[in-house]
Amino acid sequence: xxxxxxxxxxxxxxxxxxxxxxxxxxxxxxxxxxxxxxxxxxxxxxxxxxxxxxxxxxxxxxxxxxxxxxxxxxxxxxxxxxxxxxxxxxxxxxxxxxxxxxxxxxxxxxxxxxxxxxx
Amino acid sequence: xxxxxxxxxxxxxxxxxxxxxxxxxxxxxxxxxxxxxxxxxxxxxxxxxxxxxxxxxxxxxxxxxxxxxxxxxxxxxxxxxxxxxxxxxxxxxxxxxxxxxxxxxxxxxx
Amino acid sequence: xxxxxxxxxxxxxxxxxxxxxxxxxxxxxxxxxxxxxxxxxxxxxxxxxxxxxxxxxxxxxxxxxxxxxxxxxxxxxxxxxxxxx
Numbered sequence: 001x002x003x004x005x006x007x008x009x010x011x012x013x014x015x016x017x018x019x020x021x022x023x024x025x026x027x028x029x030x031x032x033x034x035x036x037x038x039x040x041x042x043x044x045x046x047x048x049x050x051x052x053x054x055x056x057x058x059x060x061x062x063x064x065x066x067x068x069x070x071x072x073x074x075x076x077x078x079x080x081x082x083x084x085x086x087x088x089x090x091x092x093x094x095x096x097x098x099x100x101x102x103x104x105x106x107x108x109x110x111x112x113x114x115x116x117x118x119x
Numbered sequence: 120x121x122x123x124x125x126x127x128x129x130x131x132x133x134x135x136x137x138x139x140x141x142x143x144x145x146x147x148x149x150x151x152x153x154x155x156x157x158x159x160x161x162x163x164x165x166x167x168x169x170x171x172x173x174x175x176x177x178x179x180x181x182x183x184x185x186x187x188x189x190x191x192x193x194x195x196x197x198x199x200x201x202x203x204x205x206x207x208x209x210x211x212x213x214x215x216x217x218x219x220x221x222x223x224x225x226x227x228x229x
Numbered sequence: 230x231x232x233x234x235x236x237x238x239x240x241x242x243x244x245x246x247x248x249x250x251x252x253x254x255x256x257x258x259x260x261x262x263x264x265x266x267x268x269x270x271x272x273x274x275x276x277x278x279x280x281x282x283x284x285x286x287x288x289x290x291x292x293x294x295x296x297x298x299x300x301x302x303x304x305x306x307x308x309x310x311x312x313x314x
Contacts, residue, residue: 031184071189072182072184073185
């Protein structure tokens with residue numbers, strides 16, 4: 001049976017490289033046929049905002065790579081509705097790549113995964 | 120009329136991938152494909168163009184699985200499969216098509 | 230004596246604002262710009278525009294925006310700057 005991996009995004013993009021590095025891990029693990037979930041909690045929900053333009057900071061825009069998750073076979077992409085609400089964000093401001101979820105469901109996914117990554 | 124390109128004048132990494140994808144054009148593709156011992160047919164060009172589109176859309180070079188899915192969806196169900204792609208690019212479709220398309224090597228190419 | 234507080238860590242908003250006096254101002258930069266959608270604005274509250282644009286947050290914030298040049302002018306307007314990291 002294939003191993004499962006939960007990747008937790010919990011920081012906003014561009015202040016550090018964690019979003020981009022976690023994405024690399026996700027896409028690499030996908031090549032090994034692992035069962036992967038990408039989970040967006042806390043300030044990690046900002047990773048999914050539309051209209052990011054980091055070129056203004058001379059940084060590479062990794063946000064469009066989130067749209068490729070499905071092509072890499074990563075279908076469990078969950079975002080915490082509580083954390084969105086706390087940040088006054090509506091789902092309409094996010095790229096259409098994730099499903100709205102909640103802490104309870106996300107915690108369950110983490111508990112059921114063989115490996116968990118967060119940077 | 121074929122324009123000959125001197126590949127040694129282009130910045131490339133050790134494995135022959137262009138380090139600046141904006142320097143790519145069709146003449147560069149032909150020169151790299153010669154190195155790879157591939158004669159480019161219409162279907163090769165289709166794959167190369169879709170690989171470049173993938174990179175523009177997702178800001179990453181595709182590995183084989185997402186490339187197959189993408190081609191099946193965007194191009195052709197019959198041709199977007201790994202057997203056909205291996206016939207076109209015998210050393211590995213993701214590896215060779217991205218090189219000829221002037222893109223970085225897919226980080227997770229195994 | 231007025232001080233410009235420059236905050237880049239969204240976790241430290243309360244700690245930073247507690248340290249501020251009435252004449253002081255706050256500028257959010259880098260990851261802390263997300264706070265400009267969560268906290269109410271104030272005339273002494275500023276946010277770096279380039280960092281908002283980079284993150285797709287430019288339209289949602291009601292805070293006073295400063296671009297890089299205005300950021301420099303702002304540091305000159307205050308007696309000193311404190312970077313809250």
